[in-house]
Structures are given as C-alpha cells and as structure tokens.
Amino acid sequence: MLLGFGFNIDIECVRILRDTAPPKTKALVKAENPSFAKELSDKLRQQKTEVSAVPLPIDSRRSNCRKVYISWHKATRSFWLNFGRSDIANRVAQKFAEGYYKVLGQSVTCSDVKGGAPRGPKGGFSHNPVAWTVMLCDVPGDATNKDVQDGIHTPYDRPRHIEPSPVSYYASDTQVGLQVRSLLEEHGRLESFYLPPTSKGRRVKAVAWFEDEADAISACSLHNKQISILQQGKLTLTLVQSVKVKIQTPVYFASKSRIEEEMKIWAGQHLTSRVYVDTVPGFTAIKVEGANANDVVRARKALDEISQGDILRDGENPVWASALKTNGSPYKKVKAIEKELGILIRRDKSKSHLYFYGPFAKYQQAIAHIREALKDESSFSSHIDLSPEQFSRMVRGGFKSVEKALGRNVAVFDVISKRLTVGGTRQQYDIALAVVNGADAVEIRDVAASQSLTEGDCPICFCEAETPVQTSCKHTYCLECFEASCKSAASTSKNDFRVKCQGNGGTCSTIFTLQELKEQLSSSVFESVLRSSFEEYLQRHPEAFHYCSTPDCDYVYRCTAASNLRPPAYRCPNCLESGCTSCHARHDDLTCAQYKDIASGGYEALEQLKKKLNIKDCPKCTTPIEKTDGCNHITCGGCKAHLCWVCMAVFKDRTSCYAHMSEAHGGHGGVPLNLMGW
Numbered sequence: 001m002l003l004g005f006g007f008n009i010d011i012e013c014v015r016i017l018r019d020t021a022p023p024k025t026k027a028l029v030k031a032e033n034p035s036f037a038k039e040l041s042d043k044l045r046q047q048k049t050e051v052s053a054v055p056l057p058i059d060s061r062r063s064n065c066r067k068v069y070i071s072w073h074k075a076t077r078s079f080w081l082n083f084g085r086s087d088i089a090n091r092v093a094q095k096f097a098e099g100y101y102k103v104l105g106q107s108v109t110c111s112d113v114k115g116g117a118p119r120g121p122k123g124g125f126s127h128n129p130v131a132w133t134v135m136l137c138d139v140p141g142d143a144t145n146k147d148v149q150d151g152i153h154t155p156y157d158r159p160r161h162i163e164p165s166p167v168s169y170y171a172s173d174t175q176v177g178l179q180v181r182s183l184l185e186e187h188g189r190l191e192s193f194y195l196p197p198t199s200k201g202r203r204v205k206a207v208a209w210f211e212d213e214a215d216a217i218s219a220c221s222l223h224n225k226q227i228s229i230l231q232q233g234k235l236t237l238t239l240v241q242s243v244k245v246k247i248q249t250p251v252y253f254a255s256k257s258r259i260e261e262e263m264k265i266w267a268g269q270h271l272t273s274r275v276y277v278d279t280v281p282g283f284t285a286i287k288v289e290g291a292n293a294n295d296v297v298r299a300r301k302a303l304d305e306i307s308q309g310d311i312l313r314d315g316e317n318p319v320w321a322s323a324l325k326t327n328g329s330p331y332k333k334v335k336a337i338e339k340e341l342g343i344l345i346r347r348d349k350s351k352s353h354l355y356f357y358g359p360f361a362k363y364q365q366a367i368a369h370i371r372e373a374l375k376d377e378s379s380f381s382s383h384i385d386l387s388p389e390q391f392s393r394m395v396r397g398g399f400k401s402v403e404k405a406l407g408r409n410v411a412v413f414d415v416i417s418k419r420l421t422v423g424g425t426r427q428q429y430d431i432a433l434a435v436v437n438g439a440d441a442v443e444i445r446d447v448a449a450s451q452s453l454t455e456g457d458c459p460i461c462f463c464e465a466e467t468p469v470q471t472s473c474k475h476t477y478c479l480e481c482f483e484a485s486c487k488s489a490a491s492t493s494k495n496d497f498r499v500k501c502q503g504n505g506g507t508c509s510t511i512f513t514l515q516e517l518k519e520q521l522s523s524s525v526f527e528s529v530l531r532s533s534f535e536e537y538l539q540r541h542p543e544a545f546h547y548c549s550t551p552d553c554d555y556v557y558r559c560t561a562a563s564n565l566r567p568p569a570y571r572c573p574n575c576l577e578s579g580c581t582s583c584h585a586r587h588d589d590l591t592c593a594q595y596k597d598i599a600s601g602g603y604e605a606l607e608q609l610k611k612k613l614n615i616k617d618c619p620k621c622t623t624p625i626e627k628t629d630g631c632n633h634i635t636c637g638g639c640k641a642h643l644c645w646v647c648m649a650v651f652k653d654r655t656s657c658y659a660h661m662s663e664a665h666g667g668h669g670g671v672p673l674n675l676m677g678w
Helices: 036-047 086-097 145-151 173-185 213-222 249-254 256-268 293-308 329-341 360-374 388-406 426-436 441-449 479-492 514-520 523-540 592-598 600-612 654-665
Strands: 014-016 027-029 064-073 076-083 132-140 161-164 190-194 203-210 236-248 272-280 283-290 344-348 353-357 382-385 411-414 419-422 468-470 476-478 545-547 556-558 615-617 624-626 633-635 642-644
Touching (some): 076 086, 076 145, 145 161, 173 203, 173 213, 203 213, 213 236, 236 249, 236 523, 249 256, 249 272, 249 283, 249 353, 256 272, 256 293, 283 293, 329 344, 353 360, 382 426, 388 419, 419 426, 468 479, 476 479, 479 523, 600 615, 633 654
Antiparallel strands (some): 014 027, 064 203, 076 132, 076 161, 272 283, 344 353, 468 476, 545 556, 633 642
C-alpha cells in the first residue's frame, strides 16, 4: 500500500500493533524522512480513503509547540445614558468606572460626562431634559436597556433615557469557532480543537492542537488577522511551548518544597505547571507550558538541576568514605539520617559522591550528621582488578564464597569495571584475595552448582537490590546499578546500540528495548544513554545530521535537501529556538536562496578570506580545514573522511585516496598551480 503512494519502506520498519484487528487494524511505520508522516497523511486525505495516518511526535524530553491558544472579543455594544442633572451623571459615571455598577455582572468601560450646550435665550438655562450624557462601552452584546437599568440599582441614579448601539457582530461563538477552525486547517491537520461551551471575561477562548509543530507555527500568521464573521474584528493567536520532565517519585517528594518554590516563580512568568504523580510506576511527570520559550527553557533547566541532586560537600571536598561502597553499617547510618531529616540521599559509587535531595535548609544538617556518623569508620578499602579468569570465577559463584567468608555488605563486585572492592579490614582483604585466586575451590563449586544469585539480588553488585528495578526478563537490579549499566553500554557501543541484561551471570540473552529503558529510567538518564550512543552515529553520518546553531545547545536535527521552497519550520526541543534544516541559518519566512542573496555581501567576503588563507570546507560535513604543509591527503577533523586536497574528492580510506592522487594528479603533492583552483 505504501509503495503505491510512492513510499519505499523496509518491512522491518512496519509493525502491526497488538490487540488490533480488522476493520480497526493499526500499524506503526517508521521512516528516516522527517516529512514522511505528513506527506502520507496528506495523500491519504486527498484519496479520501478509509485509511488514515497520524504523525506521532518523537521527543525524549516531551517538549513541543503544537498547541495554539486562539481568542477573539465577544460581541459588544455601547449604550448612551442621558441625565437631566450633571451631579447624577458624574456620580453614575464614577460608579461604573469603579466597578460598583455592572451590566450582566460584567464591568464595562465608561466615558467622561458630556454636558449639553445651553439653549435658552441670551445665555439662559436650557430646559432640555437630556443635557448630560454618559457612554458605556464594551457592554455584552446580548445586553438590553433593561439589563443596563437593572445594573444601576440605586433608584435616584436612574437615567432619563437609554439609547443602545448596534451589536459589533451577530454570529454565535459556535459559528465563529467553525470559521476559525477552517482557517487553522488551511495551515495543517488538527489533532483536536476545543471551544468551551461558556467563557468568562470579555474574550472567547479556544485551544487547537496540531499534528505537526511546523503547522502550528505557520498558523500563528493569523495573529491580528481580521475576519469577516467578526465584522473585521481580529483574532489573537499564541503559540504555546510545552515541556514534560520525568523524575523519580522519591526524588519528587524529597524535593517538593523546592519544586513548589519554582512553580511560584513560573506563575509570575505566566507559565502553567501540572504534576502527575506515578503516571509510570516509580516516576512523576511535571509539565510546564507558556508562550515565552526562554521562560519555559529556564523552567526545564531548573527541574533538571533539581532531579540531578546536589553533591554533599564539606567545604571543597565531597562527603564520602570508601566504606559507603558497600551496604554495610556506614551506609545504613546514612539511610537512618535520611529518614530522620526527611530528605533523600543517593550515592554514586563510581564517582564516590553522595547526592542530596531536599530543602536547602537541611543541606548543612545532612553534612554534619553524616560526617559525625562516618568519623569512627575504618578508612581501609582496597580494589582487586580481576583478570578474565578471576572475573569468570567470581561470576560462577566465587563472589558468594567471598560473602560467605567475609559476611554480606563487606565486599562489592562490579561486573562493569570487573573489580572487587573490599571495605573491611586488611585481614578480610587477604581472605577475599585468596578466594579470588582460587582458594577453597570445593566450596566455590558447591555454590556454583546452586543458584548463582539469591532471588532479588542485583546482578551488577551481587547485593540485595536497593530501590529495585525489575526488568522484562524478571531480573532485579538496584536502580543505581541499572542506570550505570545502561550508561556503560551506551558509551562502549560503536555499532548498533544495545543494552544487554547482565542476569544469570551475564548469560541472559535479553536485549532491553528503548521503550523499556524509557519506562525504567528518568528523563535525564535516558537522554544521556541515547546521547552517548548517538554521538558515535553522528560522526559517521555528518551529512545527515547537524547540531543546533544556538551556543551551548548540543541538540541535533536531521538535515533536509536545499530547494527554492521555504523549508519546513523547525524548533529545537531543547532551546526552543527556530532554524532552517537546510542551510542551518535563521531566516524565518525567507527561502534559503533569498536569505543567501541578502547575506551575500558577508558571505563573499568570508569566501575570499578562506581562499587567501588556504581554507576549504569538507564536502561531506562542511567543517573548515586549513592546509599549511604536507601532502595532499587530508583527514577531516569533523567526520574523519579522507580527502584529496586538490579536487576535494572523498574516500573511505587513505589507500584509496593515495591511489586517486597518483592517478589523477600525478603524485601526492606539488601539483601544478592550475590544478589548485577550487
């Protein structure tokens, strides 16, 4: 079917979703082309087929700007109130201005009193009964003379005469809403459109969600646009930036007071925030949205900092003791302090750090309590780096022998670093080393023959799982160990990204899916895992991806081919700045060619300077390269491609490049000047 619409999609990129059957079968289709979903959706709509396609937003931070607020003035009219005395007219005008008098429960705008000119002979006083007039503006369009009369509830303030103006427009809210929706759909397909049955205040407000961010951005061109159904009244449109951050629920409750303080700041910046506790078991989501992209970015960064915690430091030095690498007495004391102070403390054994979560007022208290608890602990701790043979012995039951000889929570076995850490006495270290080297082989075999791990033990540290995470293959990890294992897999993967379960002594065949990792990890850890794997991929495909041009923003987007059409709008989900995915500049509604023409003066000067300094751009990733000496074989510092400096041809390896230079240019260097033009 997709091929019939002109899309050649690999069968591996199509997945029929579970629990769906004809006639409501659903499938998930993935493609590299970022506009695939929109193009397919448009073609299906044009064909008027029963099949429909809905683009799914992909963003790890769940940031988007697909939401648009729309509002317009409610129908209004004006009323002229005529009085026979100036003091009554002034008194009524003041009461309307102060909000004491209202029409249909709504405050209205009131003009200054206008007095009638005297009409009696020779400057005598006029007997005109309507000599003083007060004008009421922004009165609800359905108000009548009686409604105005009822609003002036003091009998001696009643006017002599009331004159209404025509209504500003006669269409109902529903009729206007239908036309507004039609105008929005000219810019792209809507996911939903909501118009409340009633609305307070002087404006009617609606909310639209677009399927594509680019369409939402485009629709904002309707801002301040006059429409006929409003009798040339104007629409107001606001693009809403939204971010959703997922943090561990214990971290949320420990840091709740800090998060609530941030929420007060956000409210002052006209940002709205909502908290969703345990939407995914063990995690709490916090959503922040508003019209100002910079304020939303700062709110998200504040949440990221809170979720990462604060390192406990005594002066410049981190609060730490080597004994904290195990779950022994020192660590149990820290957990007791945690409960006593009503805070949360997380440890990072690889960095030897304790992280604090809670009110700032308790930060120093936590340091003092932990420092006191650790002062009597022995500082002896030593590491045993395991050889392949020793590591195999530990996995096959040797660590259980170590625990049997030393007791639990004295030694820590880290399968990632292949290291055994002993936090006890020197004598205990010697015993552990003897077991590592094969002592008591009979006992080791006995343990290996039994279950290698007690149910509930973490396959990384071989201790009882703390803050347990159970995987789809039913193995239980410490949350800390699981996160460390995922980070390690991401940083060492050079080809396909895979995070493999370490259960059953490393023999478990389960490969964790991205969906499972997303459910088990916090937003910040999940992103760091993806980033580590993705960076290696980017280096191999610089022509397909480009880093965001905002300073200090490390987000990446997929490049689009240059054309004479305006490229689709792109807004970075990290810094929320817009840019062009083709030429990588910011030129709003201009095409790339139009922007280049405008900027050509500076562009030409730069090209002249680069030519003078013998600088050329890599044809694969556009990284500037300067050649000062040496042969004409160049390796790009950005994408590591092998280049011929004379003609800038690209090669996979140096051998091919040298063969080309010998054949095409007669050698590796010193080519004739007429060949150096570029």
